[in-house]
Amino acid sequence: MTTIESTTPTPALDEDALVAFVGRAVTDVGTVLGGSMAVLGDRLGLYRAMAGAGPVTAAELADRTGTVERYVREWLSAQAATGYVTYEGDDRFSLPAEHAVVLTDERSPACVIGAFETALAALHSTDRLAAAFRDGSGVGWGEHHHDLYEGCERFFRPGYQANLVSTWLPALSGVEEKLRAGAQVADIGCGHGASTVLMAAAYPSSTFTGFDAHAGSIDEARRRAAAAGVADRTAFETRTVSDVEGTFDLVCFFDCLHDMGDPVGALTRVREVLAADGTVMLVEPMAADRLEDNLNPVGAAYYGFSTLLCTPSSLSQDVGAALGAQAGEARLREVADAAGFTTLRRVAETPFNMVLELRR
Structure with missing residues (x-):
């Protein structure tokens, strides 16, 4: 066999940069x-x-x-x-x-202990993801290590506790008044029901239905609602968004639309079950529209989670749009427009989340 040597010159190494990056890698x-x-x-x-x-x-x-x-x-x-x-x-x-x-302190929005549990659970799927990188297949949300579901809730729940009732819902046009009077609310991708239970506790005149495709999470959500004393005004169903039925004054997506295979289809279905004057609250991970503006510690964490969890989840479903956890507002606006919504505005944000209001 004849060996062909490369004629491309080997670049000279910056020894200081090399040593610095070794230090970074070891860190x-x-x-x-x-x-x-x-x-x-x-x-x-x-x-x-x-x-x-x-x-x-x-x-x-x-x-x-x-x-x-x-x-x-x-x-x-x-x-x-x-x-x-x-x-x-x-x-x-x-x-x-x-x-x-x-x-x-899981009462504080500064608490991120759940993120470690989520990350460690995601790492269990490394071997499967290596194969998925090669063949383009996905890894469904329900196929990960069992600690993922509790860890994810523990990561996001402190932020919901600090902001959902006090800031996010009041920022939506006319929604809080409906909730106090008695509204029908859908919580899509509710997981263990942290967001559902918080809203049900704050607005006892309204009725809340949580939907999630992961049966184990729905079972846990029912237990948590009962423990919180809100079982009389909450219901939880194992369904994908395409199977959601009813008429709702408010439909919420908490950190889940980007995980869905067909986000346009999901919002299209929600628009069909939304009351004529209804509202969609879309809570998504904080992200700028340009990659270079997401190259920071929060972006590093979210891109990592997106690679291990969010993108594989979407690719395991029909369409496989794979928005990723750092889609940004402009991309989400394109999805909402394609689903037929005419109004989208950012009503609130935290270091970890952006809150968008969608209306017909």
Whole structure:
């Protein structure tokens, strides 16, 4: 066999840039492993036991959490190396108050502990996604590791708790008045029902129906509604959006339209079941319209989730539009226009979400 040598000159390497990127890559290896560290800290109650407790030793923390000191010492060392906890010297570690909010306080919109659970669950599908990259197939939402569904809810729920009733719904034209008087509301892609339950608790005169294609999530939503005391005004059905029936004054999509195979078809069907003066509230991940404006930490997280979860979900369904989690408002406007909506306006936003109002 004759070997043909390339005539393309090898570019000269910038040694400083090379060393810097090696450092970045090693940091990212620690970051990937840090996701598992965070989930362990959450699942074993290590963060909660450290919150507000001041400096503790590994032995003290292990005793408080019913864990083994040797494991806890290694975990604390890893967390100190990434700056999640502070090494105080004399084998003592502390959790800064600000970090405790982010890692333990699920009432705060700053809490992102659920994102770690979601990310770790998504990583379980790496082998399947490698095959999907080659053959173009998808991975359905219901085919992922079971921790995905709780993690996703825990990530988004603090933001919903902080904003949905206080800011987002009042920003929609005339909607809050309807909800107080008694309206029919559909929550598409409701998951475990966090958004449905929040709205039902705030507006007892209205009736809320949550729809999701994942049967396990619907079962959990029913349990959560019962526990919250709103089962009398909520219903949950295992259905795709194309099978939704009824007439609704408000239809909500919480962080799910971009996961659907046919978002235009989904909004078209919703327009058919929307009351004449009804409203669609579309909550989507925060994203600018240009790629270069999404090259930031939030964009990095959302593009990662989109690669592992959102795009494969869409590609597993009919049409497979694959909007991705960073579609941006302009692309979403094109989808709404194609579905026959004439009005779209952004009514609210957070660092993680944009809220769009769609009307006929």
